[in-house]
Amino acid sequence: MAGIRTDLAIEAREFYNKQENRQDIPGVVVDVDKDESYTVTRVKVVEDVGARIIGKPKGNYITIEVPKLRENDRELQEEVGKVLAEEVARLMSLNDQSVIMVVGLGNWNVTPDALGPRVVEHLLVTRHIKEYVPDQIDEGVRSVCAIAPGVLGITGIETSEIIRGIVDKVNPDLVIAIDALASRKMDRISTTIQIADTGINPGSGVGNNRKKLSRESMGVPVIAIGVPTVVDAATMASDTIDMVIDTLINESPESGEFYNMLKSMDKTEKHKLIDEVISPYIGNLMVTPKEIDRLIDDIAIVIANGLNIALHPNVDQDEMNRYLN
Amino acid sequence: MAGIRTDLAIEAREFYNKQENRQDIPGVVVDVDKDESYTVTRVKVVEDVGARIIGKPKGNYITIEVPKLRENDRELQEEVGKVLAEEVARLMSLNDQSVIMVVGLGNWNVTPDALGPRVVEHLLVTRHIKEYVPDQIDEGVRSVCAIAPGVLGITGIETSEIIRGIVDKVNPDLVIAIDALASRKMDRISTTIQIADTGINPGSGVGNNRKKLSRESMGVPVIAIGVPTVVDAATMASDTIDMVIDTLINESPESGEFYNMLKSMDKTEKHKLIDEVISPYIGNLMVTPKEIDRLIDDIAIVIANGLNIALHPNVDQDEMNRYLN
Amino acid sequence: MAGIRTDLAIEAREFYNKQENRQDIPGVVVDVDKDESYTVTRVKVVEDVGARIIGKPKGNYITIEVPKLRENDRELQEEVGKVLAEEVARLMSLNDQSVIMVVGLGNWNVTPDALGPRVVEHLLVTRHIKEYVPDQIDEGVRSVCAIAPGVLGITGIETSEIIRGIVDKVNPDLVIAIDALASRKMDRISTTIQIADTGINPGSGVGNNRKKLSRESMGVPVIAIGVPTVVDAATMASDTIDMVIDTLINESPESGEFYNMLKSMDKTEKHKLIDEVISPYIGNLMVTPKEIDRLIDDIAIVIANGLNIALHPNVDQDEMNRYLN
């Protein structure tokens, strides 16, 4: 099952299904809800064998796929916000006194990586009001705080160190981390949201002891929310090569021998080869849609609204707007 | 000595000098270096009486005034970077193993408040390289990390709590905090830099127990670097009223009685009155030059360069550029 | 009636009403529609005497005031978009073959001046599709094009020259120009929209023969839509002084003489004096709310939506979204 590199459990699952030509994965329970405009897939990795196959730790991975989410449709955006709120609520267990800390991962200066910081900007943050001027806020409002710590290349500090330092001061009951992801598929960009309760690896960098944000490292439960905003360039090249070779082969069947040789190559080996060939060429590239700035803005608002609903279930929309100003 | 509200020790001193019509302030030692294109004023508050008069804690306040710093002159900008490096170096005591943490205070979404975060972006950050891949970096390079924590209104967490949490993880030997300041005078915006070793109050907000970033709260020395980027609206109104009334009086001396009444009003009382009258009117206003975006960019680079030189004295400019990429 | 400097006919009217203590202005017809969340005031200057009093040419000035428009309420924003569409539709006379050119005035690099360019970004622009691939678009969609020409200080060309040059190539039936305005009152910022059919003066600058965008200069009707985004600093200072002096006088009635002197000063003279006193002090300042970036974004979308509805009355919201992507 090597060779698949993806942040999305749902892509890992699709890859396995296709590779192995079977629908079920041992040790993994899948539940799908289809609605007119979106699909919710809940992948629960319950046993180690499933974790190995899917390449992700045991836990819950909920994916909301909304193919038309890029179409600037405010009603759909609001609907998805509510669906997100429900699914996040499934994974958390809070009371009225709970303190929640939202972490916006990523670099606010690199548009496709700015999802986390932009969600933070649109969040209803209340901890300081509840602490200093509690009479100015309804009791039903929970204590929410937020931080966008930047990335290792900017700070020189492991993101998990920064967050753990703040967690030690703030003592939240739950950490929710938002991050931009890479997908294998262009059409997932800004249309797919993954929610997981197994923690998250913030970005990638020079260090090799990169620590996860997880219940283990933070001491409190961690929910991660991710949205694909870039396509991995190596993956795109690899997939393209597969497609092109397939097409070439179909048009000249006599070269079946070469095809079989390619086909029989181990996926990992092949991917490694491609990486070697193209990495000096692609360097520090990112592959992203041209309208990425607008897409990030829109999805950040969807996620912020979803979190505002999930975290403050007793606050109606009008009140929410009042607090947000 | 009430009535003067300014972040700049040099303005407090000018105010006192003018009010009291005397040059020296008890308990305060002043030293001025004039160069063709800049003036460095070192105000040392040595006794409590001086601290009371100047409205600032005992310690060092160094001001670099460069009237032409807004004129887009790269050579002047580089020169000021070097002057800044020297003055910062006066206030710090480091060795080759020292770890320095730079804190960019302010809100990156509000241009005049974005100075701190923008300095952080241009800084030579090395801690992660020294920690994980030390062979990729010269020994002469010090360990520098940086954080732009955002503002209380966005995070819901006191900035000093955030920083202290990170300080506890990183254990720096020195914290350098950068912030945008308010000035009484338009022409100080982006032309004056203040360096102090007495700590800094990050912004202002709803809480009333706002804690300083200082040696007391952080457990390590704190150097604060500030640049005026806005004019305080109430101060501007107050100063304008004084000027207009002066002019009116001069033109119609018969109204001397009213003038004397105004003149005899306690400054604090008068300022309070003005505040009451105008605060519903000015609300959440900021007063800033139109070209503020460019000004902030330029001065952020001056400060980042100055810090890069001060913190890595063994690295020459070429190497610096190499590391910055 | 000198002394009042405002881009808003409604403020000129209020000023006159207050100065002269009378409600009606000769040669001006006023019609007010009040709704729960907004007020529409239609000022029609029908005679020269009215034009002199109000300081604006003969024509229609429609003002939509929405005190809560800054409160991030999407439903209200959509409602105001529809009201704007209706009021703009009153002033234009188009058929299905009409070509409309929208001009976004202002500087996209200076946030409070970026309203026009940002409206252009959100507009449903169709002229190129109708011209080159007409089968890809419904017949009901009108031909709309748009330009954000920048400001004189950036281009070195009078904005009216630029627009006239493009008008000569495109031959539109109507020009709609969007611009940021200055108001006397803080609370008008981003809550008041003015629509006029008398043309518009783009910004201000070094040239003294600044030409209007108007039916005379363009050869086709021009509708101007403006929203206050800054407070004029001199006006703010002047108003503040009036308020403070009023308060001072009330508290010390013996100074009535000085008060009367002030009161008897001609408004123009007084404003000129204030200008002289403060202009070296305030220089190139702008006075604006801290959250101006978000405010401009929101109001730009309201106006773009309003224009999209007004210009393409046969297109429903779903289609609109489809075209916008």
Next chain:
Amino acid sequence: MAGIRTDLAIEAREFYNKQENRQDIPGVVVDVDKDESYTVTRVKVVEDVGARIIGKPKGNYITIEVPKLRENDRELQEEVGKVLAEEVARLMSLNDQSVIMVVGLGNWNVTPDALGPRVVEHLLVTRHIKEYVPDQIDEGVRSVCAIAPGVLGITGIETSEIIRGIVDKVNPDLVIAIDALASRKMDRISTTIQIADTGINPGSGVGNNRKKLSRESMGVPVIAIGVPTVVDAATMASDTIDMVIDTLINESPESGEFYNMLKSMDKTEKHKLIDEVISPYIGNLMVTPKEIDRLIDDIAIVIANGLNIALHPNVDQDEMNRYLN
């Protein structure tokens, strides 16, 4: 010679050289200047046969290659500005009364496409000063104006129509157009500058009668300056496939038959096939370095400085800075 799609004459030449295994191209004169930190290649297409081979109209194509231009080295940036000024000066013929119009092509909202508009922001624009307040400016300063017209998708108007309309009003003696280009190679991004006197095709879009900005369409000479800021995704995929197949073949020589089949395919046919296969997959993608925002800023300043020197040869750097503020 079909199959090569590039905006750069130098890449077309390299491609030909490699394909045909020969150094000289009939009808093309090449002249190379090598310096320590840059190479200037002047390609002059003098005959139709050369134009056909190189896929570009007859005229001059000057390329400045500066491999280290991305390294944030101010001295190098200034040097390149001067080299650019010299090379641009070779292609223009002006006197003191000449009026020059600079056109910043591209979309200021899409970072890699924002080169043109950002150059315009840093330009010394003087036409309005020379026209309205000529005594405020030295005689040696030429009349320069500038426009960033936006892109067809935003305006609905062919860029060449917009520019021709403005040219008809302003009557410049020379148009200089700046645009972002696509390159085949990642390492050309922001390190290569092409200057040509044969005009430029602004972007690409839905229309099929896209008109060039050229002497023919504008009525005055047009110099185009371009810098690669993106890699063409299809080209990248195609090149990657070639490299991977080469590597695979070398490792398994028995598949020589397939290799020869691939090799014998016409380049155009192959590229078309790849396009067909990947275009639904890559859609509206762009491939760009992560630090693109900084790269665009830096190169925009290099080009603006180069133009400021070329267009105002009698103005020294200090004066330049004074005018720029």
